[in-house]
Every structure is written in structure tokens, then in C-alpha cells.
Amino acid sequence: MERFAHLVDSLVYTRSRNGKLQLIADYLRETPDPDRGWALAALTDGLDFPAVKGSTIRNLLMDRVDPLLYALSRDFVGDTAETASLLWPEPLADPGPPPSVAEAVTALQGMTRATAQAEVAALLDRLDANGRYALLKLATGAMRIGISARLAKVAFAQAFEVSVDDVEEYWHGQFPPYAELFAWAAEGAPAPDASHVPLFRPFMLAHPLEGPAMAAMEAEFPNYAAEWKWDGIRVQLVHVNGETRVYSRSGDDISRTFPEVAGSLAIPAVLDGELLVRGSHQGGEEGGAASFNALQQRLGRKVVSKKMLAEYPAFVRLYDLLIREDEDLRPLSWEQRRAELEAFVPRLDPARFDLSSVIAAGSLDELAVIRERARDEAIEGVMLKRRDSPYVTGRKTGLWFKWKRDPLLVDCVLMYAQRGSGKRSSFYSDYTFGCWDGDPDAGAELLPVGKAYFGFTDDELKWLDRHVRNHTVHRFGPVRETDKSLVFEVAFDSVHASKRHKSGVAMRFPRINRIRADKPAHEADRLNALRALIRD
Amino acid sequence: MSAPFAWIRPEPHGIHVVPADTWIDPARPVDSALVTHGHADHARGGHGRTIATPATLAIMKLRYLTDAGSTPVEYGETIRLPGGVDATFVPAGHVLGSAQILLEHAGERVVVTGDYKRRPDPTCPPFECTPCDIFITEATFGLPVFRHPPIEEEIAKLLKARADNPERCVLVGAYALGKAQRVIAELRGAGYREPIYLHGALERMCRLYEELGVDLGELRLVAGMPKGALAGGIVLCPPSALNDRWSRRLPDPITAMASGWMRVRQRARQKMVELPLVISDHADWDELTRTIEEVDPGCTWITHGREDALLRWCQLHQRKARALALVGYEDEDD
Numbered sequence: 001m002e003r004f005a006h007l008v009d010s011l012v013y014t015r016s017r018n019g020k021l022q023l024i025a026d027y028l029r030e031t032p033d034p035d036r037g038w039a040l041a042a043l044t045d046g047l048d049f050p051a052v053k054g055s056t057i058r059n060l061l062m063d064r065v066d067p068l069l070y071a072l073s074r075d076f077v078g079d080t081a082e083t084a085s086l087l088w089p090e091p092l093a094d095p096g097p098p099p100s101v102a103e104a105v106t107a108l109q110g111m112t113r114a115t116a117q118a119e120v121a122a123l124l125d126r127l128d129a130n131g132r133y134a135l136l137k138l139a140t141g142a143m144r145i146g147i148s149a150r151l152a153k154v155a156f157a158q159a160f161e162v163s164v165d166d167v168e169e170y171w172h173g174q175f176p177p178y179a180e181l182f183a184w185a186a187e188g189a190p191a192p193d194a195s196h197v198p199l200f201r202p203f204m205l206a207h208p209l210e211g212p213a214m215a216a217m218e219a220e221f222p223n224y225a226a227e228w229k230w231d232g233i234r235v236q237l238v239h240v241n242g243e244t245r246v247y248s249r250s251g252d253d254i255s256r257t258f259p260e261v262a263g264s265l266a267i268p269a270v271l272d273g274e275l276l277v278r279g280s281h282q283g284g285e286e287g288g289a290a291s292f293n294a295l296q297q298r299l300g301r302k303v304v305s306k307k308m309l310a311e312y313p314a315f316v317r318l319y320d321l322l323i324r325e326d327e328d329l330r331p332l333s334w335e336q337r338r339a340e341l342e343a344f345v346p347r348l349d350p351a352r353f354d355l356s357s358v359i360a361a362g363s364l365d366e367l368a369v370i371r372e373r374a375r376d377e378a379i380e381g382v383m384l385k386r387r388d389s390p391y392v393t394g395r396k397t398g399l400w401f402k403w404k405r406d407p408l409l410v411d412c413v414l415m416y417a418q419r420g421s422g423k424r425s426s427f428y429s430d431y432t433f434g435c436w437d438g439d440p441d442a443g444a445e446l447l448p449v450g451k452a453y454f455g456f457t458d459d460e461l462k463w464l465d466r467h468v469r470n471h472t473v474h475r476f477g478p479v480r481e482t483d484k485s486l487v488f489e490v491a492f493d494s495v496h497a498s499k500r501h502k503s504g505v506a507m508r509f510p511r512i513n514r515i516r517a518d519k520p521a522h523e524a525d526r527l528n529a530l531r532a533l534i535r536d
Numbered sequence: 537m538s539a540p541f542a543w544i545r546p547e548p549h550g551i552h553v554v555p556a557d558t559w560i561d562p563a564r565p566v567d568s569a570l571v572t573h574g575h576a577d578h579a580r581g582g583h584g585r586t587i588a589t590p591a592t593l594a595i596m597k598l599r600y601l602t603d604a605g606s607t608p609v610e611y612g613e614t615i616r617l618p619g620g621v622d623a624t625f626v627p628a629g630h631v632l633g634s635a636q637i638l639l640e641h642a643g644e645r646v647v648v649t650g651d652y653k654r655r656p657d658p659t660c661p662p663f664e665c666t667p668c669d670i671f672i673t674e675a676t677f678g679l680p681v682f683r684h685p686p687i688e689e690e691i692a693k694l695l696k697a698r699a700d701n702p703e704r705c706v707l708v709g710a711y712a713l714g715k716a717q718r719v720i721a722e723l724r725g726a727g728y729r730e731p732i733y734l735h736g737a738l739e740r741m742c743r744l745y746e747e748l749g750v751d752l753g754e755l756r757l758v759a760g761m762p763k764g765a766l767a768g769g770i771v772l773c774p775p776s777a778l779n780d781r782w783s784r785r786l787p788d789p790i791t792a793m794a795s796g797w798m799r800v801r802q803r804a805r806q807k808m809v810e811l812p813l814v815i816s817d818h819a820d821w822d823e824l825t826r827t828i829e830e831v832d833p834g835c836t837w838i839t840h841g842r843e844d845a846l847l848r849w850c851q852l853h854q855r856k857a858r859a860l861a862l863v864g865y866e867d868e869d870d
Contacts, residue, residue: 069845069848
């Protein structure tokens, strides 16, 4: 555990990507199995111990530290595991040597809700502050130390000089501590066989169309095909051996949340598409999809009621075909895959699958006009895909671009601020803002309409933090109420009617577009202006 | 003045000693000021009369280029202020010249700690516990997560990073007054005899420390040194220069920062620090609470810092306490 704790600590303080890769690669080469496998799983968010939750740690601390002192500490530190590691009282008696990673994992796996508190405490007693931090991060399954799963996989590839695409491919059929994966990469054993399991293949992603790419697109346009960017969630469907999985963008298995979709693919294939809910809201030539708001009713549910299935029936609008009946189409060009997809879709249940159309546009200017319509039709924007692009993992420059519709803008007044977490810890970086419920000069009040915590630069954050501290009128625990003098220009993708909010509206994807320190608060927008933008 | 302690009033811009019409560490210019120590947020310029220890006055003169109105008072010496108030300066152990101020009036005793620490510091005399009725304490590190490790461990980390990277240099961000000189003195105490290199902004204060009798060994300015000469060296700079263009002249520096805030990982990350050194000139949580127990005042007033938590601790330990809301102290600096 000390070696792993040291790795975690070094990763926290190492800025350069290469430095991080080096640290992880060294660790993976020098640490024996199964410790390195468990560590790798922790870094890639692959560990889950159902008996140990954030609340387990909180309760553990509450037994030893005054609840208010704990809450104030947590608020300042901005991270539960770190707070606990610093607050943990040193044991009175010698607790024994620190556990290995494998020993800690075995202990964590064996815990039940009833025993977790005492057993985690016993482990914590055997570690120093850095070890406690690493253990708690590992136990709660959220490292959040600036290491993406992708980075860890690149480091794995680097450590053993194997191809990172191979690592990605074999990864999803394997389970921690990845004995087969290490045997293959480190000792030259045969590669894990993945043909019989419904594997997730990492998505091909797009760059935003802006700056130099936008300028170059004018001339390059004939080499690209345009498609709608539907406002749902990107999914991958995999059918192998009579089994179907629906994967989200991050590779999470969401088959159980959308059983009607998972149940209607019976041909061995891997498909890429947008999961949507039937409705009349999203336009385009196909029509037939509801707003994202409707889809949200279905997201994150482990059990789906019949009523849900009837009210919000899901379907997938297909973008791409990766594998068809054991034939890997990914090396083919987009154009060839598109032809295969068009031939494939008629074999599918039309209630659950349709084809995302290609937009006919002769030039970028023409496409720009079509994109303008996206708002009225509640579509997120358009995609541009290079006609000769193979299907490759991640964001490869120049192949795919996303061109989202321009955001909506509204001027709001800062009302409350809260400290951020992670790298924003201690900064007042989460802002709640409001619009006037009528004429402010006639005594109308501000009603909160949204909350945003990005859109500003680091320097602006420092300025905002200072503004909040100097303009606080009330404190409610971690929340500060400000004097309602600062105007934000807030950008957002859409706004929906909401019964849960006093203002009656809920914004989608709000962010601070500009700080309008020059604008008097009473000139900020009124709620009616925001309500007028609802397209539900 | 009839009510007890009505003669001492916390105002937003400082603590007002009413009968003497004198302010302690006021945040804006006043006719008469008592100053605990030389940090800029406590020792502002422009007062009609400034009463402080000789070292603090020398530091203020260095910064404000004038010593008009200076009234020096040695540690342990008492000065009689108008309105029948006696003020005594007691070592606070924070930086050179730092003092707690004991105020006595009508048989009542109030101690204002200013900033203080309890750990030994080779650059200034140690904190002395002074019995009093009201103890006005700082609370910069007033959260139980703050437990500063022994400074020897942190200095050893610094020396190890240097030894492990002979082709690089270690660049330590340290506040110009107090922290920089303490880090240098502790390095000397650990047997480090090489020249220590300074950013120009640290030079005058180090020289002043030397004039006031603190031995810092051989110091050299970075300016004018060839890049290669600094490989394997230790360089000190103000925190603001850590990620500044200035540091590009150094050979692949390991960015270190000497501050109590380095205890919290995300703070170190925000400052883009690779080598956090938990070295503080303030009392940590255990020191703050132990000091309240040792001083054992009738009431504790808590200022600048994390007042809420220390107030809570006082309540849990059946001690009378209140939090003051003073403005203008840079609670993030250490």
C-alpha cells in the first residue's frame, strides 16, 4: 500500500502528462501481481465495493470527530477522503504493519454494510496520512486525481511496449486484477480472446469545429458528409452469442435501463447511434423524437416500470456500423460503412431503430443555414465526418467535427456562491444566479434560475472568488449569499418548464459566458424573457 | 467606561483601544497604531504614530521608506498610553520582531496574539504564554485538518529532492518576510553549507535579518548567474515568482512551496507545486487549542482565519468565546 500511496501522491503533484505516464509505467513494471492489477483497476475506476460508500467514511469520522468540525473541514478541503485522512486520530496501540493493496482489496470485498465501519477503521489505523488517503480513494472507487482511464491505459501500453489500441480492445473483457492482461503484455502470453463476450469498443469522437479547423473546412467541405447531432445520449449496441449490451459513452452498461432497446437486437453486430425517446419534439426529416427532457426521465433508473416504458419509449437513431456478423468494418471508410449501415437497418425492428439521415448541403454556408434551424427543431447541431475516415478510437484530428448550434444567452444576477471541489477546492466557484420576477425598480425580486460552475478562466475565478468574499451578506453553512450586484451573461443550450424550481424553468448546460461587471443588476433579464425561450 | 471590557472594541478595520484612541493592526491609516508584526496586512503605512518592536519598525521602514512617528518598545517593556492603558510587547514566535500585545486597563487584562506559532524558530524568540482575561487569538489554521509536521521532515524532503536531481534545481516559494529566512536558517541547521540563491525580491529582507543578528550563511542572487551554475542548487523566491517567466532562467526547477496550506493536496495543485513543504509560521490546530488551554482566559475572541471551527472547539470545551469579523487580513497567506 505504501508504494501505491506514493504513486497516488506523486501523481497528484506531477503536472506533465509524460511525467504521469512515466510514474504509472514504472509502478506497473516494478510492482508484482496482483497488487499492480488492483492499482490499475483503481486508477481506471474499475473497482466497486458495495459495502463501502462515501457515507461509510462520513459516519466513521462522525464517531471520532465532532460533526460540525468535520463539516467545516470537509468544506475547506473539498474532498471527503482527504479530509478523513487528515482528521484520522493516530491509533493508541501498535496496529500492525500496513496492508498490501491486494490485502486491502480482499478485506474491502469481504465487508458487509454491518462490518464495513469497523473493518475500514482497522485498515486506516495501519496507515499513515498518505496511505489513508490512497486507501479511501481506492475504497470509494473515485480517485479523481487527474488520471483518466485512458491515460492509465496509455501508461500500461508504454510500460510493456504494446499497442494502446490493443489494450483498449482487450480491456473490456477482463476483470481486475487483470491477470491475463498482464500475462499478455508483460510475459508475452497469448492475447485474451474477446470474440465470445459483448465487448465495448471505445467510441470515435469529434473535435469542435472552430478556429483553424473552421477556416480550413470551407475548402475541404466536399470531403466531408454532414449529419444531425441529435439531442439524446450516444450509445453503442453490441450483440454477441445471443446477448445484447447497451453501452453509454463512458462504456457503462445501461442495458437494464433500456430493456426494450437491448431486447430488440438479435443480429450479431456492433452499432453506434443516439438513444432517444419517441415524441414529436425533435425535428429534422425523421422527426419523431422527444426533447432531452423526456429522455432524462429514463436515465439512471435501475428498475424500469411498465408505465415508464409506455410513456417514454426509447429507440436508437443509428450513425454507424462497426461490426456486422463477425466482419470488422472499422477499417473501411465512412462512406463504405454508411452503405453497409443503410443496407443493414431494414433488417432491424423499425420501432426501435432508424437511420440518422445525411444532410444534403453543397457548401459550408448552406450547412450553416440548415444548422440555424437546429434550434427550432431542438437538435443539438450538426456533425461533419470525413468521407474516407475509418472508425478509430478517440478524437483523431481532422476526421470528425461537431458543430453545435449557438447557445442562448441571458443576463442573470449572482445570488449565491459555494466552494468548489477538487482543483477548485476553497474557491467560491459554484454560482447560483437569478432573473427578475417582474420590474426590479417596482420591487420585483430575483428568483434563482440556474447554477453554473464553469465558463470562466482561472484568473476570472480568482476575481469572482474575491468578489464573493467581499460582497457576502449572509452565510448558510458552506453557502454565501451575495449582495446581488454582479451580472453574468449566462449561455445555455435550452430551457425547459420545471415544476421543481420556484422560477418554473430549468436550464440545460448553463455556463458563465461573460462577467458583466459593467452592467447594473436591475438591467438583468426578467423571467418572462427566459420563459419565452421554452420549446417543450 | 462602566461595563467590563467596554474599553476594547473590535471594529471591522481593527481592534480599537478606546480610552487611548489607538488601534491594533488597523487596516487603514489612523492617528495612533500598535503593530504586532511586519507583514503587510498587519503593518500598514501612513499612521500618525506607530508603536511596535524595534525589529518590526525596521521592517516597516524597509517597506515604507520612512520611520516618521515610530515609537519603539522592546519585548517585556511597558508603554503607558493615554487614557490609562498600559501596553506590553510579548514575543509571538511568528517572525522576527513579532509580538503579542498585552493591554491593561482598570485591572482588566487583554492579550492580542497577532499571528503566532509555538514551534521553535531559529530566527525569532519563542511565544510566551501570558495570563489574561480576554485572549484575542488568530485562527489562520483553525481547522483540525491542519497539523503541521515537524520542520525537520520537510527540510529533509527538500534536501532529498535536491540530492535525487543533480541536474535540476529546487525552487522554493517562500514569503519574503519570515518564511524565507526561517527556511534558510533551518537548512543551515540541517548542515547545508552550499550558497543559497535568492530572487531579487528576497534580498533586502534577508540582509535586514542579518543586520539584526540572524546568521543565514552565504546568500547569492540568481540574477547574473549562468543557468548551469544553479544545477543542484536551492533557490528561494516569493510565491508569486514560482510560475512566473522569471523561473524560466533556472535549470528545469522542481517547484516547491513552503506553506502551511500545502497540507491540503488541492491547494498545492492549485499553485502548481510539485514538492509541497508543509512549513508554517502560524499555530496549527493542536497549537491553537493547547494555547487556549494554557493561557486559560476568561473569554477567547477569535479573529482572521477559520473562526467557526475554533469557536466550536471552545463551545465543546465549555470555554467562553466569540468570533470577530475583522476585514483586510490576507487569511490565505502563510
